[in-house]
Amino acid sequence: MGSEGEVPLGGRVTAGVVRVGDTVRRPVGPWSDAVDGVLRHLERVGFRGAPRLLGRDERNRQVLEYVPGELGSPAGTYPDAELRQIGAFLADFHRAVAGYVAPEGAVWNRVIPPDRDELLCHHDVAPWNLVRSPRGWVLIDWDTAAPGSRLWELAYAAQTMAGLGPGRPADRAAERLALVVDGYGLDDADRPALARMLGRRARAMYDLLRDGAARGEQPWARIWTEDGSHWRTTADHLDQHVDLWTRALTR
Known part of the structure; x- marks a missing residue:
């Protein structure tokens, strides 16, 4: 198929990602085979929160189900x-x-090293990748899926979804953080560690953008220009309020 009928997707999508009818076509990378395996596993076990993998097209692009719906609310504006x-x-x-075992030699697109490898993670669970669809929440953009840890993933998701940043009242942000974590059902013993990890995870994002921009790599250079200072101030803010986050999570 040529470019006729292809509609570029707006927003912060990977370059070259287009919609064709009821499908999405993504350029492949060294990690795409590993991502294919994850998506097949999720379909086999009945998880409906990821797009179905439909194979490759004649240009060797990854073909995925197009999930209708709307991207989630801007950070910090989700209802409780x-x-x-x-x-x-x-x-x-x-x-x-939890039971997924990647094939030996699987290649992953690890843009940010996690704290440890515990299970397969999406690594970008954030409003810009979460679709409200007729079948419920659906996560898109799986290119950075790779082993990681529950706390590493939950820290990033909670920070972006709840809107934990210096521009919002910290007490209210702490309440919103607790809602995400309570919904997740995190064990009491892990909650203080999560409170401490929030700033570390945000600073890892800052480091990725800073270092990627220094090397002239996209999309990191563009995002660094747009949001680099946001991630630095957010990481500082999260570190300064560890006691508040801890109290909210262990009340």
Whole structure:
């Protein structure tokens, strides 16, 4: 198929991603075979929160189901009830991949090294990748899927979904953080560690953008220009309020 009928997707999507009818076509990378395996696993176990893999097209692009719906609310604007739902959705995903064993030699697109390898993670569970669809929440853009940890993934998801940043009242942000974590059902023993990890995870994003921009790599150079200072101030803010986050999560 040529470019006729291809509609570029707006927003912060990977360059070259287009919609063709009821499908999405993505350029492949060294990690695409590993991502294909993850998506096949999720379909086999009945997890409906990811697009179905439909194979490759004549240009060797990854072909995925197009999921109708709307991208989630901007960070910090989700209603309280949805924050609980998102936490529960993330827990469902982690249960779905708990038994997944990647093939030996699988290549992953690890843009940010996690704290440890525990289970397969999406690594960008954020409003710009979460679709409200007729079948419920659906995560898109799986290119950075790779082994990671529950706390590493939950820290990033909770921070972006709840809107934990210096521009919002910290007490209210702490309440919203607790809604995501309660929805997830995180064990009490892990909650203080999550509170401490919030700033570390945000700073890892800052480091990725800073270093990628220094090397002239896209999309990191563009995002660094747009959001680099946001991630630095957010990481500082999260570190400064660890006690507040801890109290909210262990009340």
